[in-house]
Structure formats: C-alpha cells, structure tokens
Amino acid sequence: MSQTIKVDEIINKTLTHALAEQVASAVEQLMSVDRAQHLGIHEARIALKRLRALLQLLRPINKRQYKRQNRVVRELAWELAPSRDVQAIAETLDKLCQDDPSLADNEGMIAAAELIERMLAELCSSPKLTDELPRICHHVARQLSNQEKALEIAMDEIQGPEQLLTGMRSTYKQCYKRFKRCSENGASDEMHSWRKHVKYHLYQLQMISGLIDCDITDRIQSLKELSIVLGDDHDCVVLTAWLRRHFEQRHLPTQLIVASAKRSRQLRQRARVLGLRLFSSRPKLFLEELPFSSG
Template structure:
C-alpha cells in the first residue's frame, strides 16, 4: 500500500496515507546507519519527487496548499542535488566505459574517473558532514509530516485527480514536441521531469486497471530512465569541460566525443519511446482512465454488497 491508491479508499484518505508514508520512509532513511549515506540521499530525493508527483495529481483539489508544499519538496530536493550529482557523474562515467569497452580496455580514461572521485569527496565532505545533513533534513521532514493531515482536498473520485492528470500529461506531450524540434539540454531536462511525473501518476493509479495500464507504465519507466541517463551525461560533459586543464587534452577529447555519441543514441531512443507513450490526445486518455476508475469502483461496490 506504499505508493498507489487502493480501490476501497476515498481520494483524500489515499493522498494523506501515501504522502505520510513517503515522509516517514524518508525520515527512516535519513537515520538508517546501515545505509550508505550517498544511497540515503538518493532515496530521499526520490521521495521528494514522488511527493511532488502526488501533489501534481491533486493540484486542482489542493488549491493554495499546492504551492506551499510543492515549494518545500522542490527546495529540499535542490539542496541535496549536488550531493547526488557527484555520485551520478561517476555512474555516468561507468556507463560510457560499459558502452564502449574497446575504447577503455587499456584504462586510458582512468584519470577522468580519478578526478570525478576527488570532486565527489570535495562536494559531499566526510561521513560526519553527510550525517549532519541527514539530521537537518529529518527535522524538516518531521514538520512536513505534521502538515499533511491539514491538506484539504476539493472534489470526489476521479474528478479530484483528472485535472492534475491531464495537465501533467499535456505538458509531457508538449515536451516531446519541443524535444523533437529542438533537443537542447534544457528542453530535454524539462521533458524528463514531465515524463517522470506522468509515470508516477501511472503508478499511483495502477490498481484501477493494472493489466491495461502496465504496458503504458513500463514505457514511461523506460523513457524516464533514458532521459535521466542523457541528463547525467550532459552534466558530466559540462563538469569535465570546466576541469579540462587538469586532464590530458587527447584523452578528454576522445571521452567527450564518445559521450556525445552515446547521448545521440539515447535521444533518438527517447523520441521513439515518447511517441509511443504520448500518442493519445489528453482528453481521450482522461476519458479512458475515467472509464477504468468507474469500472473498478463498480466492481468494488459489488464485492461489498455480495
């Protein structure tokens, strides 16, 4: 029951339960001494993204509350972004090496990874620094948890979520059009965020037609991953460009060329996946999902009356 609506729940009950659970898990991760601190930071950031997706789904029902809560989770995630980015750059480097093994067989790019390791240590500090950050985050999240029961939602049933669902999906479609015509780093990054929000919405609503929504949800997950990898590579190229004086020019030049080649592959794949995920008109998607919702509610009520 962690991150999806249950058939027996009213929308406000589900929203409060899901939101509170995400905050509770983030607090636990902030204090879990058995978990690597970098992994804990990564998970907490994901909790913030999931919370913002939930807020977007019921945006029209939350009214003024949306802006306050969305800003809180956005700002918290941003404060943690540099800590996560330092680790993500190492992972991006490893993907390049894995994608072009013949180019790195002689460890010619090891100096680049060594530099990224140093930058990560400088960026994140020591273990004590990460623990202090975790403790500070935990206190803010505890305050956030106390606000959740005060969220008042207007509307009932599918009407409470339809506006947020359509708004997010429409923006994802607009992002696809922009990425197709002008695939700049900024455009792709913004599209990625819209796709991720829509994917989270498919997860939140998966109980209302698990079999029919599963392929759509899977494509959304794959597309979000592809766009995320492309974004990490873009950040990696930028960071290495800033540190070019510390690296052999020929080694760096070849690595950046491979990075750009891989990005082109990912971007082409993302457009193809996006055309599958976002082919339907927003009004038609909303109507179809409303039908799933109603059918599930009818089945639930029949079971109750049996």
C-alpha cells in the same frame, strides 16, 4: 467511456497511504545515509520527487497550499543535490567503458576517473558531508513530517475524482508539450524538463493504479524505461559539462566527450520512440483512453 474512479473514501484512503509511504521512505533514507555512500541521498531525492508528484495530483484542490508545500519539497531536494552529481558522473564514466571497453585505457578516461575518485573521497571526508549533511537530513526529515500533516488536511478537501483527473491531465499535458519541444529542437534543458514531468506522470499512475479497474502495467513499464533513458541522457550532459569545466582546453579528453555525445544521441533516439508511444494523444483525449471504473 467512464472516467470515474471508484469512490471518494477509497481515493482519500489510498492517497493518504501513498503520502505516508513517500514520507516514510524519504525519512528512512535520510536518517540511514552511510557517509561513505551516496545511494541513500539518491533514494531520498527520489522519495521527494514522488512527494512532488502527489502534490501536483492534489493541486486542483488547493492551489495556494500546493505552491507553498511544493516550494518546500523542491528546496529540500536541492539541498541534497550536489553530492548526487559527483556520483552520477562516476557512473556515467563506467557506462561509457561498458559501451566501448577500449576507453578504459584511454588517457582522458584514466585522468577523468582519477579526478572523480579524488572528488568522491574528498566529498566523503568533507565537513559538509560529515558535519553539515546530518543536520540537513534531520532538517529535511522534520519538514517532511510537517508536510504530511498539511497534506492530510488537503486530502480531506477532496470532493470527487474529477479533481484528481484534472491533476493527472495537467501532468500529462506538461509531458505532451515538452515531448513536442524536444522533438523540434532537442535542447538539453528541454530534455531535462521533459524527464522531470515524465517521472511525475509515472509516479502518479503508480499511486492511482489501485483505484482503477484497468491494466496500466505496460504504460508504467514504458514510463519507467523512458525515465531511465532520459536520466542517462541527462547524466551524459552533466559529464560533458564537468569535463569541460575541470580540464584545460589543451588537455580536454576529446574522445570521452565524443563517446558521451554518441551515447546521448542513441538515448535520445530511444526516448523519441518511447515518447511517440506514450504521448501521441492530445491531453484532452488522454483520460478518455484510460478506462477508469465507474465504481
């Protein structure tokens, strides 16, 4: 079965377009952030993750440049992370109430909701958000423009589809290995690492979907679902850690922690089902199962 993507010129053109799209998305979200909202920051972080996925796809072409550029993008995402965590906790509290409406009247839920509401209000009016965040956003936007120029040069070095296939195989291998580890011990840090690489794999397939003559819609949809499931599980872990950190032992909202753990177990069961469907093939066999066009 052929594994050859159409032609080098189309590869370069498509990836250049993907790069421009990711940079434009990140810059737009960063520069239009409403100080009373956190969705813009969240969307900007997603755009940065997509950019990292593209960098990993290009890694075999220039490893030294990959490491340098990947480090820059990773550090930019870190600068935007703190405000997102607070919003994720608030959203997870809402989801727990949707799972079990009786929690809405629980004393622990009321106390946690009031605390997170105060934290969100303080964050929105804090000097970091009102003064420092715009500076950070401008800095990130500037760095992204530099990234775009550097990566355009890297893509000019593409000599054939094999380099991209190597990048794809490497990302799949990370997903495969981490899924196996999660199946063995289910540690939260392993789940978080698996989630990260699942997203990279998803974003890479979305980028190259126009370069191959096969329908990968089902795989992309399953990866989207898995990404959401793993993200929700991660938010449960963040919520539990936050509850233990902000409440004294004698006032610990135990019922919330139990509900969060229950939701996490259900999410991980679903993640395992999806993982078996998506990552049962060994890395060496993965690309053979994708019918790439010979051009």
